[in-house]
Amino acid sequence: MKTLLFAAGATVATLLLAACASGPRLSEAEYRQMAIDTIKRDFQAKGQAKHERVTQDEVQQACNSYLNNPPNELMVKLTSAQLAAVKLPADGKYLGDWKEGEKIAQSGRGFTWSDKADEPAGGNCYNCHQIGPQETSFGTIGPSLLAYGKTRGNSPEIQKYTYSKIFNAKAFNLCSEMPRFGHAGALNEQQIKHLVALLLDPASPVNK
Template sequence: MNGKLIILGLGALALAGCATGMSEAESRQKALAMMKRDFQSRGIAGIDRLNEDEVQKACNEYHNNPPKEVAERLQTAQMAAIKFPADGQLLGDWKEGEKLAQSGRGMTWSDSPGSPNGGNCYNCHQLSPKELSYGTIGPSLYRYGKIRGNSPEIQRYTYGRIYNAKAYSLCSNMPRFGHVGALTEQQIKHLVALLLDPQSPVNH
């Protein structure tokens, strides 16, 4: 079912490419070269941000639907690179987590270097029912812990998923907050608490 759709999709792109005499791979390479020429470093946003890592490359080449063996190989590598807290403690303070979830700051060229990054959570997810201004790009996380419980396995899964969503689903829309250093270990712990602490408004 999915395979058929992909084949159809690739066929359409190949046809579109024929009209210019450019294959999809060629227009992709031209686009990449053009971007590297037409973008410039500004503030903390350096031009090196246009260099694809292997995950981005696979997701771009396969339209976010890589073959199973590619996805598995890269997910395993991403998973192996997750640094879990040495002290084994994964739950922080949900109140700090809520503040982080509210903040969409960080990593743009208008952010100053060294200022703490936000978690951007409410941009895409529903969390606390008290916050009505939430985005819908990601699934609702309301009652996240109530549904899943608070076991060590769930804590580890939740920490890992925030640290690097691509270790679980290679072409997930979600940023790799720990992997790229956007959030610190302590910040991720606070977010895990926001999702799992029974006292957190997410679970009321």
């Protein structure tokens, strides 16, 4: 009986060992730390892309550490801080020229190591969003923005929200996939105003 039990125990142990050998050895957090250490060691500055870019800021760290779903308290704290840092236009005006906005929305240039650092960045908008009805080559990572203004109206509140969302999407949804264009210094005040006009101006093709 003892022998039988021992044999059964040994079989279970062998099975467990086999299962452990084929599964991950460490926790998700430990592998994440290994990934960060390896990235810091194995990446090098090139062009305008300096090495410091691989270091997380507090928003990135919260999203990375909790797989884009941080605990509520942390999320509220960081989201509020991002919102508080949104720089609204000093003149209180949000609408630029939608035609200029369309050009910015079309452009995907900027911030790669092969881009010149002193040339203005584009908005990359069509990479992820449907926007104007005439542009059929659009991405689907973000929601469609077709008829954005038509369905939301053009009130000062909507203008302010739209400006702020482009300036810093993380002020509303901490782990949004959308870049923080104003916060990152990719788009300036005037460029963001043009994009707001593209989305909200009743004359923009987006709202026709």
